[in-house]
Amino acid sequence: MGNRKYTAEALSPWMKGEAPDRDVVLSSRVRIARNLRHLPFPMMASAAQSVEAMERLLQVGESGRLSGLGEVSSVRLTELSELEKQVLVEKHLISPALANHAQHGALMLGPGEDISLMVNEEDHLRIQCLHAGFQLKETWDTASKIDDIFEEAVDYAFDEKHGFLTSCPTNVGTGIRASVMMHLPALVMTGQINRILSAVTQVGLAVRGVYGEGSEATGNLFQVSNQITLGQSESEIIDHLHAVARQIIEHEKAARARLMSDSRLKVEDRVKRSFGILSYAAMIDAKEASQRLSDLRLGVHLGLLPEVDEGMLNELLVSIQPGFLQQAYGEALDSDQRDMTRAQMISSRLATHA
Amino acid sequence: MLCQECGQRPATLHFTKYVNGEKTELHICEACAREKGELIPGSSSGFSIHNLLSGLMDFDPVGLSGAKAQAQTLRCEGCGMTYGQFSKLGRFGCARCYKQFAERLDPLLKRVHGNTVHVGKVPKRAGGLVRLRREIDGLKREMQSRIEGEDFESAADLRDRIRELEREVQNG
Ligand SMILES: [Zn+2]
Ligand SMILES: [Zn+2]
Numbered sequence: 173m174g175n176r177k178y179t180a181e182a183l184s185p186w187m188k189g190e191a192p193d194r195d196v197v198l199s200s201r202v203r204i205a206r207n208l209r210h211l212p213f214p215m216m217a218s219a220a221q222s223v224e225a226m227e228r229l230l231q232v233g234e235s236g237r238l239s240g241l242g243e244v245s246s247v248r249l250t251e252l253s254e255l256e257k258q259v260l261v262e263k264h265l266i267s268p269a270l271a272n273h274a275q276h277g278a279l280m281l282g283p284g285e286d287i288s289l290m291v292n293e294e295d296h297l298r299i300q301c302l303h304a305g306f307q308l309k310e311t312w313d314t315a316s317k318i319d320d321i322f323e324e325a326v327d328y329a330f331d332e333k334h335g336f337l338t339s340c341p342t343n344v345g346t347g348i349r350a351s352v353m354m355h356l357p358a359l360v361m362t363g364q365i366n367r368i369l370s371a372v373t374q375v376g377l378a379v380r381g382v383y384g385e386g387s388e389a390t391g392n393l394f395q396v397s398n399q400i401t402l403g404q405s406e407s408e409i410i411d412h413l414h415a416v417a418r419q420i421i422e423h424e425k426a427a428r429a430r431l432m433s434d435s436r437l438k439v440e441d442r443v444k445r446s447f448g449i450l451s452y453a454a455m456i457d458a459k460e461a462s463q464r465l466s467d468l469r470l471g472v473h474l475g476l477l478p479e480v481d482e483g484m485l486n487e488l489l490v491s492i493q494p495g496f497l498q499q500a501y502g503e504a505l506d507s508d509q510r511d512m513t514r515a516q517m518i519s520s521r522l523a524t525h526a
Numbered sequence: 527m528l529c530q531e532c533g534q535r536p537a538t539l540h541f542t543k544y545v546n547g548e549k550t551e552l553h554i555c556e557a558c559a560r561e562k563g564e565l566i567p568g569s570s571s572g573f574s575i576h577n578l579l580s581g582l583m584d585f586d587p588v589g590l591s592g593a594k595a596q597a598q599t600l601r602c603e604g605c606g607m608t609y610g611q612f613s614k615l616g617r618f619g620c621a622r623c624y625k626q627f628a629e630r631l632d633p634l635l636k637r638v639h640g641n642t643v644h645v646g647k648v649p650k651r652a653g654g655l656v657r658l659r660r661e662i663d664g665l666k667r668e669m670q671s672r673i674e675g676e677d678f679e680s681a682a683d684l685r686d687r688i689r690e691l692e693r694e695v696q697n698g
Contacts (some may be wrong), residue, residue, distance in 0.1 A: 213621075333643055379539075454619060
């Protein structure tokens with residue numbers, strides 16, 4: 173994988189720059205699951221069959237068919253160290269299942285890291301596209317085009333009744349899982365989040381609070397995705413998720429406006445205290461760090477922290493993960509060292525950007 | 527919101543499940559979700575929405591023990607997986623499993639998706655016949671409504687087009 177910039181930099185190129193509704197939506201993602209017609213799915217495949225699937229799919233990447241996407245790099249997972257794999261997981265470029273369990277797994281990565289194609293994960297092929305901000309339809313269009321390119325070159329497992337056949341019945345049919353990663357601090361602060369979560373699950377979408385190292389949701393980040401893949405068309409799935417996410421965005425924006433009109437001083441105090449702690453703490457655990465970074469992100473979008481750059485916050489969210497910390501410091505860290513390293517990394521970034 | 531399973535940890539996973547055709551809301555914590563999905567490979571590290579959903583497929587919640595035992599030994603000719611293995615792992619072994627276990631599959635798909643039939647994208651090459659059949663079905667519905675509207679002339683045009691397409695299907 174050439175110069176390994178994929179594992180060296182915390183922020184993928186696609187995360188940089190302006191994006192629609194960025195103040196609430198960090199990223200939009202679409203994943204498509206596909207299998208080759210004549211080979212058993214990876215779990216039941218022999219070593220030889222797994223190699224065959226891998227070579228056939230990598231061949232599509234190397235044949236130049238994907239050249240419209242720019243220079244696509246391919247790597248077999250066996251060429252990567254454990255730490256490099258962990259870093260790719262923390263950047264959401266590969267799944268933990270591919271990193272830890274795949275036999276003859278491989279990855280094809282677009283130059284902007286907005287496209288990652290996983291081979292021999294649970295299914296033969298997982299096409300994943302990521303866009304910054306709220307761009308679900310654009311993300312689906314990109315993913316669907318890549319799907320069409322592969323379909324010209326290989327025979328997919330498909331049947332008329334069940335659609336695209338996947339190893340797990342929860343993916344069968346369209347094989348797509350679309351999601352938006354949302355930052356909802358004002359809905360959490362104003363106590364409206366439970367009502368919203370309940371309403372969202374009522375309309376057939378799933379929500380997952382995003383974790384730090386422990387098992388509690390931290391950082392007020394929520395991943396909203398479609399639950400159903402069979403019996404709805406791709407555009408119905410995307411449009412539905414889009415419409416619901418749009419409503420959540422509007423609720424969050426309204427809640428932020430209300431916070432500013434009703435309790436501006438309290439919010440300002442909270443944001444600036446977090447800024448102070450992140451700037452000067454000698455140790456900080458992952459949970460507190462994500463909570464306080466959430467305050468900073470809110471502060472930036474409310475105009476309370478004009479000196480802080482939002483791109484830097486996005487970068488910090490990734491670079492305070494354990495794999496990145498360890499990579500940055502070159503050796504294995506115990507938990508105190510990790511908390512110290514994390515605090516240093518955050519305060520030095522805030523000092524250079526603020 | 528507290529986890530509705532343990533009532534102790536905050537719920538961080540929110541989704542719905544079909545129980546007897548009724549949608550039910552679930553709000554649970556990651557630990558409880560893991561417990562339910564502990565048989566799912568890969569769930570030990572990095573729990574995803576997908577792990578969660580697959581942990582919640584109920585396999586044969588009720589069933590006569592005799593018929594159930596018989597079903598467990600049903601074996602896919604494509605990959606050798608038995609229905610018993612499938613219901614443990616929650617994963618199919620190959621494309622043919624869908625045909626081999628077809629009889630047991632629809633109730634499961636109904637619980638997961640509320641549906642059993644694909645309506646989305648069709649592959650251009652592998653799905654050529656499927657496209658034709660869908661087009662024929664669409665034209666037949668259209669023809670029916672024209673007949674009902676007593677627009678016999680255009681209904682006859684549609685009939686010719688349907689015959690043409692049916693010939694194409696027959697010739698593969
Ligand atoms: Zn629980
Ligand atoms: Zn099989």
